Amino acid sequence: xxxxxxxxxxxxxxxxxxxxxxxxxxxxxxxxxxxxxxxxxxxxxxxxxxxxxxxxxxxxxxxxxxxxxxxxxxxxxxxxxxxxxxxxxxxxxxxxxxxxxxxxxxxxxxxxxxxxxxxxxxxxxxxxxxxxxxxxxxxxxxxxxxxxxxxxxxxxxxxxxxxxxxxxxxxxxxxxxxxxxxxxxxxxxxxxxxxxxxxxxxxxxxxxxxxxxxxxxxxxxxxxxxxxxxxxxxxxxxx
Amino acid sequence: xxxxxxxxxxxxxxxxxxxxxxxxxxxxxxxxxxxxxxxxxxxxxxxxxxxxxxxxxxxxxxxxxxxxxxxxxxxxxxxxxxxxxxxxxxxxxxxxxxxxxxxxxxxxxxxxxxxxxxxxxxxxxxxxxxxxxxxxxxxxxxxxxxxxxxxxxxxxxxxxxxxxxxxxxxxxxxxxxxxxxxxxxxxxxxxxxxxxxxxxxxxxxxxxxxxxxxxxxxxxxxxxxxxxxxxxxxxxxxxxxxxxxxxxxxxxxxxxxxxxxxxxxxxxxxxxxxxxxxxxxxxxx
Numbered sequence: 001x002x003x004x005x006x007x008x009x010x011x012x013x014x015x016x017x018x019x020x021x022x023x024x025x026x027x028x029x030x031x032x033x034x035x036x037x038x039x040x041x042x043x044x045x046x047x048x049x050x051x052x053x054x055x056x057x058x059x060x061x062x063x064x065x066x067x068x069x070x071x072x073x074x075x076x077x078x079x080x081x082x083x084x085x086x087x088x089x090x091x092x093x094x095x096x097x098x099x100x101x102x103x104x105x106x107x108x109x110x111x112x113x114x115x116x117x118x119x120x121x122x123x124x125x126x127x128x129x130x131x132x133x134x135x136x137x138x139x140x141x142x143x144x145x146x147x148x149x150x151x152x153x154x155x156x157x158x159x160x161x162x163x164x165x166x167x168x169x170x171x172x173x174x175x176x177x178x179x180x181x182x183x184x185x186x187x188x189x190x191x192x193x194x195x196x197x198x199x200x201x202x203x204x205x206x207x208x209x210x211x212x213x214x215x216x217x218x219x220x221x222x223x224x225x226x227x228x229x230x231x232x233x234x235x236x237x238x239x
Numbered sequence: 240x241x242x243x244x245x246x247x248x249x250x251x252x253x254x255x256x257x258x259x260x261x262x263x264x265x266x267x268x269x270x271x272x273x274x275x276x277x278x279x280x281x282x283x284x285x286x287x288x289x290x291x292x293x294x295x296x297x298x299x300x301x302x303x304x305x306x307x308x309x310x311x312x313x314x315x316x317x318x319x320x321x322x323x324x325x326x327x328x329x330x331x332x333x334x335x336x337x338x339x340x341x342x343x344x345x346x347x348x349x350x351x352x353x354x355x356x357x358x359x360x361x362x363x364x365x366x367x368x369x370x371x372x373x374x375x376x377x378x379x380x381x382x383x384x385x386x387x388x389x390x391x392x393x394x395x396x397x398x399x400x401x402x403x404x405x406x407x408x409x410x411x412x413x414x415x416x417x418x419x420x421x422x423x424x425x426x427x428x429x430x431x432x433x434x435x436x437x438x439x440x441x442x443x444x445x446x447x448x449x450x451x452x453x454x455x456x457x458x459x460x461x462x463x464x465x466x467x468x469x470x471x472x473x474x475x476x477x478x479x480x481x482x483x484x485x486x487x488x489x490x491x492x493x494x495x496x497x498x499x500x501x502x503x504x505x506x507x508x509x510x511x512x513x514x515x516x517x518x519x520x521x522x523x524x
Contacts, residue, residue, distance in 0.1 A: 003356065004356075080422070095388065177393075177414065178413070180390075180412050182412075189328075192394065193328065196352045197356065198332045198333045202333070
């Protein structure tokens with residue numbers, strides 16, 4: 001083919017530093033986004049199963065609204081749509097402190113929160129109803145039985161699908177480049193700009209994503225094994 | 240783990256095979272398919288954009304259809320059709336090298352680094368980077384952008400220059416022009432930098448052109464060329480002859496006038512020195 005590969009562009013000059021910066025940004029936005037998503041997911045996933053209809057409706061609305069609109073649209077919404085609604089002082093502060101990052105974080109966290117919610121709900125609903133009834137009959141309130149009995153069990157049951165969602169979240173963080181967040185994919189494009197070596201840059205990005213995702217999968221396999229509930233789920237089948 | 244390494248090896252081998260197995264020249268490919276596939280833009284008026292009637296048109300596209308196609312038809316002795324695909328700064332070189340398109344005809348600046356990866360035609364337009372700002376903005380050029388939020392198009396040469404010359408400007412890069420303009424319109428950024436002619440195009444197409452101004456001296460030199468796969472001189476010759484014939488016959492000026500003339504989409508008169516420069520690229524028959 002009429003293309004000369006030159007892999008040295010990946011470590012000569014500034015490119016190594018850019019890749020590292022991009023990796024850090026990807027990790028930051030993914031980690032914070034993950035925390036937000038898991039928090040929202042646990043709350044709304046639990047609310048979708050409580051015996052109080054208005055709360056269920058509220059949680060259902062959140063899930064269906066946020067997961068059924070493309071992530072890209074949410075990126076634009078949080079970046080272009082939300083700041084004009086904020087008070088002047090808050091807006092100026094955001095503009096001085098990387099509004100792109102925070103908008104991308106909200107988009108990622110809230111969107112994946114809706115998806116996590118379904119994972120959590122399926123975990124809760126897989127717990128026999130008698131467990132909840134037993135908790136109530138010991139004198140716990142509904143909130144207490146969720147907090148002390150139902151959620152802890154559900155969280156241990158859902159490790160495999162939650163791993164899947166977490167990996168999706170990490171990879172979806174690349175969508176944030178559309179609003180100018182300088183994450184990993186953004187930096188691979190940057191390298192392409194400076195060196196016109198697109199294949200090398202994309203290959204580098206691919207490998208970094210692959211290593212990241214494999215590490216997370218391995219970590220989650222250990223978590224799964226460590227926290228498996230004997231008798232309720234097959235002991236970790238991680239490898 | 241061992242299986243996994245094997246899998247990776249197979250994928251890499253397949254990818255390498257898929258990209259290296261094609262030995263045919265661009266002219267052979269076009270001859271066989273009867274189609275010249277060009278990569279072009281959808282949001283860069285007036286070079287290549289989708290107009291009000293939903294037609295994909297522009298100056299660069301006209302140059303291909305009116306200047307290059309006749310030469311190609313004559314060379315291959317048949318009628319060749321043009322097929323347009325969307326390209327963007329980050330995708331145009333992979334599009335070419337993967338054979339998805341044969342020619343990039345949009346607003347691509349010819350640079351030495353890019354010449355390592357692709358070949359360029361003669362220059363068909365020359366411009367330089369400026370700033371698009373809200374009228375009355377304190378930004379007057381590259382000297383006045385320190386600590387300002389500046390939007391740029393990712394993958395453009397201007398972003399690179401701003402980063403090098405004014406490191407304390409807060410550069411925000413967007414993948415395409417509409418997003419960058421949206422950010423400017425919403426006051427997310429204080430200015431948008433791109434090639435002057437593109438900013439003029441954007442301004443002319445804005446809902447209220449009078450609210451915007453293109454400011455500053457050119458802080459870069461941006462010669463536009465059409466890009467194609469490397470080491471394919473026969474095809475490059477066709478493209479260059481097409482452009483040179485258009486410049487010497489006056490066809491270029493007719494097309495220029497259609498898009499950049501007083502009644503054109505984006506009035507932008509051809510500077511005498513630019514005209515002279517274009518003419519001097521034409522070598523004798």
